[in-house]
Amino acid sequence: xxxxxxxxxxxxSAYPPFAVTSDIVVLTIRGGELSVLLVERGNExxxxxxxxxxGFVDIDEPGEETARRELVEETGLEISSFHLxxxxxxxxxxxxxxxxxxxxxxxxxxxxxxAPVAGDDAARARFFAVRDIEAGEVTLAxxxxxxxxxxVERARSKIEYTTLAAAFVEKPFTLGxxxxxxECVWGTRLHPSNFARKVLxxxxxxxxxxxxxxSQFEGGRVGAxxxxxxxxxxxxxxxxxxxxxxxxx
Amino acid sequence: xxxxxxxxxxxxSAYPPFAVTSDIVVLTIRGGELSVLLVERGNExxxxxxxxxxGFVDIDEPGEETARRELVEETGLEISSFHLxxxxxxxxxxxxxxxxxxxxxxxxxxxxxxAPVAGDDAARARFFAVRDIEAGEVTLAxxxxxxxxxxVERARSKIEYTTLAAAFVEKPFTLGxxxxxxECVWGTRLHPSNFARKVLxxxxxxxxxxxxxxSQFEGGRVGAxxxxxxxxxxxxxxxxxxxxxxxxx
DNA sequence: GGCATGATGCTCAATGTGAGTATGAAGGAG
DNA sequence: CTCCTTCATACTCACATTGAGCATCATGCC
Numbered sequence: 001x002x003x004x005x006x007x008x009x010x011x012x013s014a015y016p017p018f019a020v021t022s023d024i025v026v027l028t029i030r031g032g033e034l035s036v037l038l039v040e041r042g043n044e045x046x047x048x049x050x051x052x053x054x055g056f057v058d059i060d061e062p063g064e065e066t067a068r069r070e071l072v073e074e075t076g077l078e079i080s081s082f083h084l085x086x087x088x089x090x091x092x093x094x095x096x097x098x099x100x101x102x103x104x105x106x107x108x109x110x111x112x113x114x115a116p117v118a119g120d121d122a123a124r125a126r127f128f129a130v131r132d133i134e135a136g137e138v139t140l141a142x143x144x145x146x147x148x149x150x151x152v153e154r155a156r157s158k159i160e161y162t163t164l165a166a167a168f169v170e171k172p173f174t175l176g177x178x179x180x181x182x183e184c185v186w187g188t189r190l191h192p193s194n195f196a197r198k199v200l201x202x203x204x205x206x207x208x209x210x211x212x213x214x215s216q217f218e219g220g221r222v223g224a225x226x227x228x229x230x231x232x233x234x235x236x237x238x239x240x241x242x243x244x245x246x247x248x249x
Numbered sequence: 250x251x252x253x254x255x256x257x258x259x260x261x262s263a264y265p266p267f268a269v270t271s272d273i274v275v276l277t278i279r280g281g282e283l284s285v286l287l288v289e290r291g292n293e294x295x296x297x298x299x300x301x302x303x304g305f306v307d308i309d310e311p312g313e314e315t316a317r318r319e320l321v322e323e324t325g326l327e328i329s330s331f332h333l334x335x336x337x338x339x340x341x342x343x344x345x346x347x348x349x350x351x352x353x354x355x356x357x358x359x360x361x362x363x364a365p366v367a368g369d370d371a372a373r374a375r376f377f378a379v380r381d382i383e384a385g386e387v388t389l390a391x392x393x394x395x396x397x398x399x400x401v402e403r404a405r406s407k408i409e410y411t412t413l414a415a416a417f418v419e420k421p422f423t424l425g426x427x428x429x430x431x432e433c434v435w436g437t438r439l440h441p442s443n444f445a446r447k448v449l450x451x452x453x454x455x456x457x458x459x460x461x462x463x464s465q466f467e468g469g470r471v472g473a474x475x476x477x478x479x480x481x482x483x484x485x486x487x488x489x490x491x492x493x494x495x496x497x498x
Numbered sequence: 499g500g501c502a503t504g505a506t507g508c509t510c511a512a513t514g515t516g517a518g519t520a521t522g523a524a525g526g527a528g
Numbered sequence: 529c530t531c532c533t534t535c536a537t538a539c540t541c542a543c544a545t546t547g548a549g550c551a552t553c554a555t556g557c558c
Contacts, residue, residue: 220504
């Protein structure tokens with residue numbers, strides 16, 4: 001941004017050849033597991049490997065728009081609107097063996113999509129459980145393991161102090177559905193009663209629909225239905241249980 | 250990052266001409282005011298305007314290193330080590346009238362520097378009170394007003410749940426010094442006793458030097474001296490007073 | 499009709515926080 | 529030298545929030 005020693009006047013071809021890309025980390029809850037959308041690479045390098053969806057930023061296109069566009073192009077997903085935020089930018093000189101690629105990663109939260117994810121550009125696209133990737137069962141192309149780790153940490157942290165957990169569930173949801181989001185993202189169990197008390201005492205977190213209906217989940221008594229409220233931040237936050245013991249379902 | 254429709258094979262000059270830069274937001278506390286380091290631009294556009302230090306990323310240089318290098322080059326500051334973190338990336342197509350510039354902003358926290366800031370590349374460099382810039386008394390070049398606003402919000406938020414406030418004070422400091430950091434960054438007053446109770450009850454926030462000594466501030470009884478501890482996160486956080494009334498000193 | 503599962507309500511104790519009050523220690527003004 | 533201002537620091541109390549346990553109710557399944 002400074003005017004100090006520009007590499008070379010205004011001749012574009014004389015600038016260092018940077019490629020600028022956007023990658024997108026799409027997180028959702030599928031089958032009780034925090035999951036991420038990956039595409040299979042068709043070309044070298046890392047051909048056949050799984051990677052985050054992404055692509056080159058057009059010269060007159062905002063990076064965020066690139067992320068939205070690539071998500072549709074590579075996966076066929078057509079979602080009207082969803083939460084998308086910038087995660088961070090990865091620019092280590094050797095992160096792509098071909099050339100210097102500066103990539104800005106974006107993070108999206110989606111409710112579970114019944115729509116089958118169909119590849120378009122990319123060979124294949126599907127959701128993977130984050131747990132399996134963290135366990136090393138799948139290794140991602142480039143530095144995408146790191147990007148995913150940063151994204152998951154951002155998600156785990158962000159649902160603490162914002163109402164973004166609601167972005168993982170579809171409109172009519174029960175408090176149990178919402179609680180399961182926290183449990184899946186954090187990998188812990190929460191006390192149902194205390195959770196409900198907390199959510200309901202936070203103005204604007206959820207709005208009651210004054211109806212009872214089937215949960216998005218299985219068995220048990222059906223709970224009251226809610227929709228997302230106006231609030232965006234939680235004050236005070238819902239803190240993750242301190243990592244003493246974290247047992248799973 | 251995807252291999253989908255690369256603009257053009259591997260011929261660098263055929264890629265869209267992106268410029269990649271790093272900008273750095275250096276925050277410190279000077280004279281009881283949260284302050285930011287700015288440099289005066291010598292060239293068009295925005296010649297004569299104040300802007301954040303920054304410059305072009307070398308083709309084989311990590312963006313964070315660019316930030317450190319430019320800070321030294323443009324201001325003559327020679328600091329051994331300081332906290333530096335990535336803020337976010339700004340890539341709106343028209344943010345620089347000359348060409349498409351993608352800029353990653355970094356955020357640095359420094360203690361008050363007695364060293365006079367001497368320009369090198371840039372015409373001049375000096376600290377400005379953030380309060381004055383927020384009040385509109387100074388308008389920055391490009392989208393640097395937005396970058397600064399994001400940086401200040403990040404700082405205000407980050408000292409809530411990390412021990413980073415200690416990065417604003419030099420090694421032997423009193424609890425009053427540390428409290429003043431919070432007060433300057435948040436623009437509020439804190440209850441001295443409650444603040445001390447909180448800091449001392451957080452394991453690893455500060456370590457007592459078992460000495461009493463002059464505060465880095467003026468008058469009053471001298472307090473006990475402390476140094477930074479090992480902890481990096483605060484659990485639970487120190488929450489900003491809810492913005493009911495915020496009166497200043 | 500039993501039973502498992504989950505929703506909801508209620509209570510209690512522990513913890514953390516905001517606020518007020520009191521006292522000690524240092525420097526400056528008169 | 530003494531009053532006065534400015535902090536540092538200690539103590540107390542009320543109150544809000546939270547974690548945990550228990551009790552009850554509603555559903556679907558055998």
